[in-house]
Amino acid sequence: MRHIKIYLILIILLILPAIVFAGESAIFTWNPNTETDLAGYRLYQSAVSGQYTFGAASAVADITAGTETVSLENVPDGTWYWVLTAYDASGHESGPSNEVTLAIDTTPPDSPTGLSAIIQRIVSFFRSIFGGLRLG
Structure with a gap:
């Protein structure tokens, strides 16, 4: 019983990272x-091209000055539009950058269809090869 518990714990530890880190990154x-x-900088996301609500509360990421890259984890399925703005120490925010589009597809493909199987006797194959062979 103790070995079963240890194996279950090991299996959970191996599977858990795959569950926690599932999803797409942008x-x-x-x-x-x-x-x-x-x-x-502030990064904004929208499901509709050109339609954003600006301001700190609406940004999906608030990025410190001196940074030139950001990664967002677990972006949901769909087509998303993104823009970036800059803001200064006084709180003034620039207009949006050019818009980029990302299509995130985590939907698996359709299941295969038309699977069939037959049973083939291998014995009949060997019988036809060795049918005329006599020992002794």
Whole structure:
């Protein structure tokens, strides 16, 4: 019984990372803003092209100045539109960057169809090869 518990714990430890880290990642890069009072960047996501609600509360990521890349984990299925803005120490936010589109597809393919099977006797194959062979 003790061995079963140990094996179950090991199986759970092996499977758990696959469950926790399932999903797609989106990695964004950009050219840095060179203004001296730059405080950071905000990344926005929308399901509809060109329709964003701007402001700190609506951003999917608030990125510190000096950063030129960000990765978002577990992006859900669908087509998503993204823009980036810069903001300064006074809280002024720039207009949006160019829009990028990402289509995330984590849907598995359809199941195969038309599977069939037959039973074939291998014995009959050997009988036909060795049928005329006599020992002794």
